[in-house]
Amino acid sequence: MKKLLGLTLAFAALLVMVGCDGEVTLDTPDVTYTVTDNGATLSLSWIEIVDADGYYIIADGVATDTLDDPATVTFNATVPAAVYGVQAYAGEDVSGTDEIDCTPYETTNLTVYGNSDPDPAHHSGFGFNTNGSCVTLAISDSTNWLDIDYYFNDANPTHGPIDIVSPGDHIPPYNTEDNASANSGTDYAGLDIADAPGSYSTQTALADGAVFSLFIDPDADGWDAENDHFGKMSVLSITGSTAPYTVTVTVAYQLVEGLRWCVTD
Amino acid sequence: MRKMALLLIAVVALTMIGCQPPEGLTGGVSQEAFDELKTQVETLQTDLDNVHASLDQLIEDYNALKAKVDKGSKPVPKPPAKGGIKPPTQK
Numbered sequence: 001m002k003k004l005l006g007l008t009l010a011f012a013a014l015l016v017m018v019g020c021d022g023e024v025t026l027d028t029p030d031v032t033y034t035v036t037d038n039g040a041t042l043s044l045s046w047i048e049i050v051d052a053d054g055y056y057i058i059a060d061g062v063a064t065d066t067l068d069d070p071a072t073v074t075f076n077a078t079v080p081a082a083v084y085g086v087q088a089y090a091g092e093d094v095s096g097t098d099e100i101d102c103t104p105y106e107t108t109n110l111t112v113y114g115n116s117d118p119d120p121a122h123h124s125g126f127g128f129n130t131n132g133s134c135v136t137l138a139i140s141d142s143t144n145w146l147d148i149d150y151y152f153n154d155a156n157p158t159h160g161p162i163d164i165v166s167p168g169d170h171i172p173p174y175n176t177e178d179n180a181s182a183n184s185g186t187d188y189a190g191l192d193i194a195d196a197p198g199s200y201s202t203q204t205a206l207a208d209g210a211v212f213s214l215f216i217d218p219d220a221d222g223w224d225a226e227n228d229h230f231g232k233m234s235v236l237s238i239t240g241s242t243a244p245y246t247v248t249v250t251v252a253y254q255l256v257e258g259l260r261w262c263v264t265d
Numbered sequence: 266m267r268k269m270a271l272l273l274i275a276v277v278a279l280t281m282i283g284c285q286p287p288e289g290l291t292g293g294v295s296q297e298a299f300d301e302l303k304t305q306v307e308t309l310q311t312d313l314d315n316v317h318a319s320l321d322q323l324i325e326d327y328n329a330l331k332a333k334v335d336k337g338s339k340p341v342p343k344p345p346a347k348g349g350i351k352p353p354t355q356k
Contacts, residue, residue, distance in 0.1 A: 156350050171349040180356050203353035215356070222356065 024051050026088045028096035029073075035225040038197050039260035042077040042084060042100065049088040049095065058085035058097055060263075080192040080261035104231060104252035104262045105132025112136055114154030114162050117244035125151040125167070125174070128216070128229070132253040145174040149216055150181070152206065154243035160205025162238065162245045164212065168220065169202050178202060178220030181233070182213045188234035188250070194260040197223045206247060208238045213260075214251070225258030232262045 029046035036043050048070055049055075055072070057065035059081035067075065070088075077084050085099035113122035123136035125148040137144040139151055145167070151174070154162040164181050167174035180200035184191050186209055194213035204212065214231040217223070231253040239246045252262050 153350065158350065158353065165350065166354075169351045169353065171351060178354065178356070180354070197356060200356050201353045202356070203350070217356070 024090045024093050026050075026052055026090055026093060026095035029055065029086045029088055029098050031086045031098040031100060033100050033256075035256060035258040036076075037078075038223050039225070039228075039230060039258045040078060040193065040196065042102065042256075042259060042261070043074065044077060044084065044086060044100065045074045046086055046098070048073050051090050052088040052095070053090045054088075056087040056089055056094070058087055058099075059083070063087075080263050082263045100256075102254065102256050102259060102261050102263070104254045104264060106250065106252045106264055107134035108250045109236065110134055110136060110249050110251060112152050112247050112249060114152050114240075114243050114245040114247070115139060116155040117246075122244075122246075124153075125149075126251075128231075128251075128253045132255050134251045134253065139174065148174045149177065149179050150214075152245075152247055153203075154245050157205070158203055159201075160207070161243065162206050162247065163203045164206055164233075166202035176218075176220060178217045180204075180215045180217065182215070183207070184211050184213045184232065186211055188232065189265045191232050192261065192263045194230040194232055194254075194262055196260070206235055206238060208235055210235050214253075223258065228258050230254045230258075230260045230262065232264075 027049050029049055031044050031046045033045070034043045035041070044057075046055075052070040054066060054068040054070055055075075056063040057067070057075050057077070059077070059079065060083055064079070065075065075086070080102075082103040083099050083101055085097040087097045088095040110126065112126055113119075113124050115124040117124065120138055120140050123138045125137040125139045125144065126134055127137055127144075127147040127149040128134050137148050139145070139148065148167040150164050151167060151170070152162055153165045157163040166177065166179040168176055168178050180202050181204040182195040182200045183204060184195055188211045191211055191213070194215065197215065200213070200215045206212075212233045212235070214233055215223075216229040216231070218227050231251055233249050233251045236248040236250060237246075252264050254260070254262055
């Protein structure tokens with residue numbers, strides 16, 4: 001009888017232990033974001049996940065940070081990445097990952113001509129579409145003017161033989177945008193974040209092999225996260241010994257408003 | 266034989282006399298009608314000269330247009346970059 005009682009108790013204990021190891025189903029965090037710190041920081045937030053022990057922060061597929069308090073539901077991402085995500089965990093279990101895609105749209109090998117070029121088919125302006133792609137635009141056609149984000153000026157440059165210029169600097173202005181640029185060295189792939197506001201000019205000398213940060217400010221009101229955009233541009237070549245010059249560039253455009261990150265590799 | 270020759274001469278003489286236009290007529294047409302006809306011919310000549318001149322001009326225009334079209338994609342030069350530039354803004 002005692003033996004039977006012992007077996008029963010042991011079986012009951014086993015059942016309790018097995019029951020305690022049951023898998024926990026975690027909801028995937030629903031991540032929202034704001035851009036802060038003049039575009040340097042992506043502030044993530046989400047609602048606390050039931051049964052979670054904490055959260056993993058995933059940057060470009062790698063868990064870079066662990067938040068071990070389930071009540072902590074914000075994270076300031078300051079290291080640029082193409083994709084940021086948040087995943088809840090409980091013990092060994094993890095939820096799905098909600099991701100914010102910060103991959104810039106790249107347009108490669110775009111040919112733009114200095115505005116002293118007499119050929120109307122040689123476009124001197126360029127602009128970014130809403131999907132981030134970049135197209136060249138003829139400045140001689142006034143119907144293009146509202147879409148011009150920059151133009152290359154070798155007719156009356158102020159900084160070098162050929163400058164990248166804001167459309168609002170032309171007289172008469174092509175539009176009212178106050179777009180700026182800054183020389184950021186020569187490492188296009190290594191430029192993960194565009195220069196901070198304060199170091200830009202609406203006219204910058206182009207240089208063969210140089211990389212430029214782009215600051216597109218349609219409202220001409222300084223940095224904000226409503227409709228400002230950043231990007232980077234690599235000058236692949238400048239041909240011509242004198243004006244008119246022909247310039248080939250690759251550009252990357254960050255679709256997240258106000259965010260300066262531009263991770264392209 | 267002599268009678269035959271005289272008869273022939275008489276016929277020829279009568280024929281010549283019969284072919285002469287009446288007085289005041291030139292080739293069977295009155296001088297007035299002839300002058301009018303002459304004026305019309307001169308007018309026609311002038312019109313024809315004008316048509317020739319128009320055709321020459323048309324051919325010239327056509328050739329000029331054709332030469333332009335034959336240039337195909339060769340661009341028409343755009344006017345030099347107009348306008349100026351404001352001083353740059355730092356931001």
